[in-house]
Amino acid sequence: METGFLQEQKVLEGDLNSENSHQNSVDFLMNWFRKQSIFVLAYGTGCGAIEMPPTFTSRYDAERLGIRGAATPRQADVIIVSGYCSYKTLRRIIRTYEQMSNPKYLLALGSCTVNGGMYWDSYNTIKKLEDYLPVDMYVNGCMPRPESILEGFIALQKEIGEGKASSWQKYEENYEFYRKNQEAVLGKKVEPSYEADWYLYEGGL
Amino acid sequence: MFSEIKNRFATDDVEVKRKGLYKVVVKHERLFALIVMLKEMYDYKTLNTITCTDWIEEGHFALTYIMTTLKRNETFMLQTMILREEAHTKSLSYLFKQAQIMERDLHEMYGIKFEGNENLKELSLENWVHTPPLRREFDTLEFVNNHLTFRDGRDDNIDTKAESKRLRAIKKAEKEAAKKAKESKKAEDVQ
Known part of the structure; x- marks a missing residue:
């Protein structure tokens, strides 16, 4: 087996007969880098967010796979929709x-994102996440344990490495479809307002 | 205290649930006087919660105000009925500040108007234009079927009950066939 610079040389030349032949060598390298360092947005919805701290801390230690947290959406690669998704949350997730x-990649946890889960007859919870946002990887379970989350991440890394995870392109190409579905449940104004009326109304607390 | 309530507020519906837990049903127009009396004269300084029960058959909402005094560790439940169509009552926010957000919640979920409450904006819903969701005439399942799409089942999805019945029938038939073969073999051996 070739190692070191020989391996690199092989990558740079590109193997047209391999199964990754649709990627050129630059793409391959870029995807390889991307898959080795995944920054996950520190954001949780629903009950699944409780499984994320053990995944990212010393017990399950996702950082050994290159997966770690990011503070803001501008710095993040992956957003996890961890559990049921009400209309109000959906606005924030879209934003x-x-x-x-x-x-950017979207990882959906739990059966609620797959088909509504135990909220299948709730008036205020969406049933299929992929109608509103493109999903790269579903991890089913109620709730998925950190092992399953890691497995989902590894599957996502594999897809990224092969250049198959391209949901953000799908979102841009089919934006009308997604926007139509979003407006069907959220009304014409999809984006949330920044108004903090919880505690700042006239004559408030 | 109970005799005073009975005389002043013309109600016989005073009930001692257990030691330190009382319930009274009063007419709507006398409720607020009773609340003021309990607060000022009997030290019920805490309003724990306001709940609403939808009696759609009788045509009214039952509002329950739960008040506590920490001095004697007693709890008082005050129940009153308001008409469902009007769904209109007075606000308690001038007596208890916490009533403001409780009433806001009830207004959102049942559509009850609280006169005197300065902010009855939506609390947890956003841009809700349909029937208030906790009213019993609101059919959740119908709403979901009209507004949201479900995922279709898998292609290889099978009715497990029918499938297990079918498998059991096959197994039974096999067993009987084997039994018959054994018997016929025995008969042959004897011959």
Whole structure:
């Protein structure tokens, strides 16, 4: 097996007969870098967010796979939609997702994002996340344990490495479809307002 | 205290649930006087919660105000009925500040108007234009079917009950066939 610079040389020349032949060597390298360092937005919705701290801290230690947290959406590569997603949350998720820079990936946790889960007859919870935002990887379970989350991340890394995870391109290409679905449940004004009326109304607390 | 409530507020519906837990049902127009009396004269300084029950068959909402005094560790439940169509009552926010957000919640979920409450904006919903969701005439399942799409089942999805029945029938048939073969073999051996 070739190692060191021989391996690199092989990568740079590109192997047209391999299964990754649709990628040129630059693409391959870029995807390889991307998959080795995944910054996950510190954002949680629903109950699945409780599984994320053990995933990222010493017990399951996702950092050994190059997965670690990012503070703001502009710095993040991956957003995790961890659990049920009400209309109100969906607004915030859309805003956050659109703020993230390309390439960006979306990982959906739990059965609620797949088909509504136990909220299947809730008036205020969406049933299929992929109608509103493009999903790269679903991790099912209620709730998925940190092992499953890591498995989902590894599958996502594999897809990134092969150049198959391209949901952000899908979102740009089919923006009308997504926007139409978003407006169907959220009304014409999809973006949330920044008004903090919880504690700052006239004559408030 | 109970005799005073009975005489002043013309109600026989005073109930001692257990030691330190009382319930009274009063007419709507006398409720606020009773609340003021309990607060000022009997030290019920805390309003724990306001809840609403939807009695759609009788045509009214039952509002329950739960008040506590820490001095004697007693709890008082005051219930009153308001008409469902009007759904209109007075606000308690001038007596208890915490009533403001409780009433805001009830206004959002049941559509009850609280006169005198300065902010009845939506609390947890956003841009909700349909029937208030906790009213019983609001059919959740119908709403979901009209407004949201479900994921179709898998292609290889099978009715497990029918499938297990079918498998059991096949197994039974196999067993009987084997039994018959064994018997016929035995008969042959004997011959």
